[in-house]
Amino acid sequence: MNPVNYLYLASLLFAIGATGVLIRRNAIVVFMCIELMLNACNLALVAFSRMHGNLDGQIIAFFTMVVAAAEVVVGLAIIVSLFRSRHSASVDDASLMKL
Amino acid sequence: MSATAVHSLWTTNGLWATAAEPVAKIDSPQIEYSLIAPTLIVIGAAILGILIEAFVPRKSRYYVQLFLSVVALVAAFAAVVALAADGRGTTSSGIVAMGALAVDGPALFLQGTILLAGLVAIFTFAERRLDPEAHGNRVDSFAAQAASVPGSDSEKAAVRAGFTTTEVFPLALFAIGGMLVFPSANDLLTLFIALEVFSLPLYLLCALARRKRLMSQEAAVKYFLLGAFSSAFLLFGIALLYGYAGTVSYAGIADVVDGTVQNVNPALAGTMGNDALLLIGAALILMGLLFKVGAVPFHMWTPDVYQGAPTPVTGFMAAATKVAAFGALLRLLYVVLPGLRWDWRPVMWGVAIATMLLGAIVAITQTDIKRLLAYSSIAHAGFILAGVIATTPDGISSVLFYLGAYSFVTIGAFAVVTLVRDAGGEATHLSKWAGLGRRSPLVAAVFAVFLLAFAGIPLTSGFAGKFAVFKAAAEGGAGALVVVGVISSAIAAFFYIRVIVLMFFSEPKPEGPTVAVPSPLTMTAIGVGVAVTLVLGVAPQYFLDLANQAGVFVR
Numbered sequence: 001m002n003p004v005n006y007l008y009l010a011s012l013l014f015a016i017g018a019t020g021v022l023i024r025r026n027a028i029v030v031f032m033c034i035e036l037m038l039n040a041c042n043l044a045l046v047a048f049s050r051m052h053g054n055l056d057g058q059i060i061a062f063f064t065m066v067v068a069a070a071e072v073v074v075g076l077a078i079i080v081s082l083f084r085s086r087h088s089a090s091v092d093d094a095s096l097m098k099l
Numbered sequence: 100m101s102a103t104a105v106h107s108l109w110t111t112n113g114l115w116a117t118a119a120e121p122v123a124k125i126d127s128p129q130i131e132y133s134l135i136a137p138t139l140i141v142i143g144a145a146i147l148g149i150l151i152e153a154f155v156p157r158k159s160r161y162y163v164q165l166f167l168s169v170v171a172l173v174a175a176f177a178a179v180v181a182l183a184a185d186g187r188g189t190t191s192s193g194i195v196a197m198g199a200l201a202v203d204g205p206a207l208f209l210q211g212t213i214l215l216a217g218l219v220a221i222f223t224f225a226e227r228r229l230d231p232e233a234h235g236n237r238v239d240s241f242a243a244q245a246a247s248v249p250g251s252d253s254e255k256a257a258v259r260a261g262f263t264t265t266e267v268f269p270l271a272l273f274a275i276g277g278m279l280v281f282p283s284a285n286d287l288l289t290l291f292i293a294l295e296v297f298s299l300p301l302y303l304l305c306a307l308a309r310r311k312r313l314m315s316q317e318a319a320v321k322y323f324l325l326g327a328f329s330s331a332f333l334l335f336g337i338a339l340l341y342g343y344a345g346t347v348s349y350a351g352i353a354d355v356v357d358g359t360v361q362n363v364n365p366a367l368a369g370t371m372g373n374d375a376l377l378l379i380g381a382a383l384i385l386m387g388l389l390f391k392v393g394a395v396p397f398h399m400w401t402p403d404v405y406q407g408a409p410t411p412v413t414g415f416m417a418a419a420t421k422v423a424a425f426g427a428l429l430r431l432l433y434v435v436l437p438g439l440r441w442d443w444r445p446v447m448w449g450v451a452i453a454t455m456l457l458g459a460i461v462a463i464t465q466t467d468i469k470r471l472l473a474y475s476s477i478a479h480a481g482f483i484l485a486g487v488i489a490t491t492p493d494g495i496s497s498v499l500f501y502l503g504a505y506s507f508v509t510i511g512a513f514a515v516v517t518l519v520r521d522a523g524g525e526a527t528h529l530s531k532w533a534g535l536g537r538r539s540p541l542v543a544a545v546f547a548v549f550l551l552a553f554a555g556i557p558l559t560s561g562f563a564g565k566f567a568v569f570k571a572a573a574e575g576g577a578g579a580l581v582v583v584g585v586i587s588s589a590i591a592a593f594f595y596i597r598v599i600v601l602m603f604f605s606e607p608k609p610e611g612p613t614v615a616v617p618s619p620l621t622m623t624a625i626g627v628g629v630a631v632t633l634v635l636g637v638a639p640q641y642f643l644d645l646a647n648q649a650g651v652f653v654r
Contacts, residue, residue, distance in 0.1 A: 003243065003543070007342070009339075011242060012331045014125065014331075014335055017331070018328075018331075020370050021324075021328050023594075025479075027320060027324065030324055031324065031327070034324070034327045034328055035577075037328075037331035037332075037334075037335070038331055038334060039334070040554060041331065041334040041335045041337075041338050042131055044335065044338040044339070044342070045167065045337075045338045047342075048338060048341055048342035048345075051342070051366050051370065052342075052345040052366045052367065052370070053364075053366060054345065054346075056341060056346065056347050057341055059288070060287075060288050060291075060337070060338075060341070060347065063288060063291070063292060067291070067295045068291065069362075070295065070299060071232070071295070071299065071327055074299045074302055074303060074323065075302075075323055075324075075327065078302060078306050078316070078319045078323050079320060079323075080305070080318055081245065081246065081248075081306060081316055082250045082317065082319075082320050085248050085249050085250075085312070085313060085316060086313070091320070091321075094317040094320055094321065095317075096314050096317055096407075097314060097318070097402070097403045097407060097470075
């Protein structure tokens, strides 16, 4: 199968993730959409790796997974602490600071 | 290369088929440990700091952590100076660690700046005399226990027990370690990893304020979500550039962009004709970097995060993050994408103009001193971008000088903000600063010096920096940018002067804030800020020469 198709799929997933970040209101869901974007990047990297016949892209994909895991640790810690003090994980409710 | 040939690279009949030999075929990577010593020292100390959290008794952790951080930063700075004295920044600069890192003038200059700024920021982190003692324990700007809910019994118990979040020191060291790698990253993977290594600790540091914890947590959530969002864009840009060039090393991509690449295989011939990959990829990577810099239209996080984060962290972030991010931006634009100059220059023109004007104009309407400094930092990002656009050697050196001058002023200014306090912690509303000059002339005068430096008044470092970047921009053919820059400097001067007028020429309010007397730690931070401001303002030549010598990227 032509690897270019995987690039279309990766772009589609990335766009879905980005749209989700912009329109969803729950911090956890927003965060999941960001993870979807990172995974779309992984798919693109692996597809390009196949096209070029070198391993750089696959290695970056491994690094991305580790980074995504580290981001989950930090992100959930922050979001959970916000939820425990406000009883809401909505990003719209977090508006103490406005212009 | 055909699909089957590619396939055989990592499956049967390829590398692994002859079981006896393959181990000998994989060369162990050559790492020049002495050349990347600054980074190794800082990261090593950060790891040691985590062990200290685990094993050292709670009472003595603060002292051990502070000592370790200061020693590590000083040692790393000494290593940078030794490398520079060895000519690694000028004559014998080179690519190290299998092409992952560049050791050259801009990298060493910015690493030195980040280390010094980080050292001064660590002093403000360690300040324990500003808040009144809680139950007989000295407290700093950080939450007693970050995990406890604000206002809950567990928080009260933590305060009563005298807990402090000494984890801020290793977190800051990790952030500094990432920042040291960021401007010297020489391939896209290292760029991405360094970005995450310095961003993740910063997200956590933002959430740790002792006072106004809800605001602090909110700032952290906003910074985290937007930061992760922007780094996802950066990563997709990396994927596209990798797809375009078939390599992630800066020099390799630059060769493909310039069209000087040797050995074009069929796969590369297919992708390097596809300009969409190059343009979209470069745009997405620039987006990720401009977000970290805080340039319009990717600036939305700056005011909220600067306001909500603990003030020492804000100072650290505003100074060191900007230095690291501009270093990476410079290297990307000057080493990887010079062949694409005619495409990115118009875009960066627009970004720089929007950043300068919006930062300066919106700052006028601000009523909170931290938000005001945040918008001022956006305007300054615009001024620095004007130097970046010059695409001349002068452009590099002027940006280096500006970053060095700006970072110390910023840390000093935020350190002064921590001193002005009322019952609720820091009194950041501008109305409370009225008449501060009558009540405590020294603090107000020091703050006035910083504001004048931000405004770019002669005899301060701000003037020397602005003059250097505008001169470089004008000579680089961006005269119109300089005009916009001068206009927005004038607009910005209005609100800096307004704060000075407010401090010195209005009546102090009866229930106004008090000015805390800090320990020598914060005094050092503020003193260094004032000293750098005046020295770089009165006699900038030595440092301009230093930046000039350092202003050549290795490729």
